[in-house]
Amino acid sequence: MGARVGGHVHRLATIIALICAVAVWQIVSILHVFPPIALPSPTAVWRALVLLLSQGYGGRSLFEDMWISVVRIGIGFLGAVLLGVPIGLGMARNPLIFRVIDPFLQFVRPVPPLAYIPLLVVWFGIGELPKILLILVGTVPVIIIGTISGVKGTPALRLSVARTLGASEAQIFRYVILPSVLPEIFTAMRVGIGVAWTCLVAAELIAADQGLGWLVQYAGQALQVAIVIVGIIVIGILGYCMELLIRVVESRAVPWRGHT
Incomplete structure (x- = not known):
């Protein structure tokens, strides 16, 4: 109660x-x-939202831009998780794998994702692939580091008890390491979804003709600040909703978190 x-x-x-x-x-x-052109009032932004919902902007409806951005995020982020978790587990469990991958990881991690856009555009054009790859490249280091942190943070006492009871390495991984690493993986996913949106918007600002980042850029060039603010608010809401979705999945997959 x-x-x-x-x-x-x-x-x-x-x-x-x-x-x-x-x-x-x-x-x-x-x-x-501030001048009205620089900071429109809430009512002006509301009117811009109604206009976007009813007529769209630049030949695109708001829902089309939202949908294409969400699909790009979904594919790129899911790819980063599916790639980053196994790599992180391998690096944490095998010193050889760690020594091979860690130099590349530490090289890629501090480079702003925006720096990769010209290369990706030259290599893959301005289609969907470079945008998804940018999300993956920008997000996967966060997932890998979170996974490694979770494995390294597994209490030594749990491992000792499991070995004392005769558990095999496969059983130790399944029943000790994996439950210990899951909370860190979900934390990394929650951080990573913000990084993924940053990468996507950066890509859509430069090399796209649809999507929320494109909408913000296109409206900004026309000094339609109210529409820019609508785009920013929609991006924030969608990002927050995705983060809440990860929380819901986490509460089902890791129900013991916060209770042990």
């Missing part, structure tokens, strides 16, 4: 914070702290 009341209080606090933020935004607009 107490937890339920606490949840309602937290949600109410979030709603109040959002209302206050919009109210401050409206007041700043009324006082003309």
Whole structure:
């Protein structure tokens, strides 16, 4: 009962914070702290949203741009997880694999994903493949490092007890290491989804003719700031919804997290 009341209080606090933020935004607009072309009022942004939903912009509907961006994110992010988790497990469990891959990982990790765009465009054109590859390249280091951290963080006592009880290496991996690493993998996924959106928007700003990043860039060139703000808000909402989806999956896959 107490937890339920606490949840309602937290949600109410979030709603109040959002209302206050919009109210401050409206007041700043009324006082003309910034020119209307630089900071449209909330009502102007709302009208831009209605226009995008009813007529679209630049020959594209808002839902088309949302859909294509979500598909790109889904494929690239899923590819990063499917590639990064096995690599991370292998690096954490096998010193030879670690020594072979780690130099490349440390080389790629600090390079901004934006730097890869010219190469990917030259190599693969401006189709879907370079955008998906950019998401994968930008996100996979986060997944690998999170997976390695989870394996390394497995309590030594659990491993000792399992070996004392006669567990095989396969059983130790299945019943000790994997449950220990899953929380770190989901944490890495939650961080990685933000990185994935950053990579996608960067790619769509430069080499796309559809998608939310393209919408923001195209509207910005025409000084349609209200539409730019709508695009930014939609990107933020979609990213937040994906992060919430990962939380839901995590609560089902790792129900013991926070209780042990």
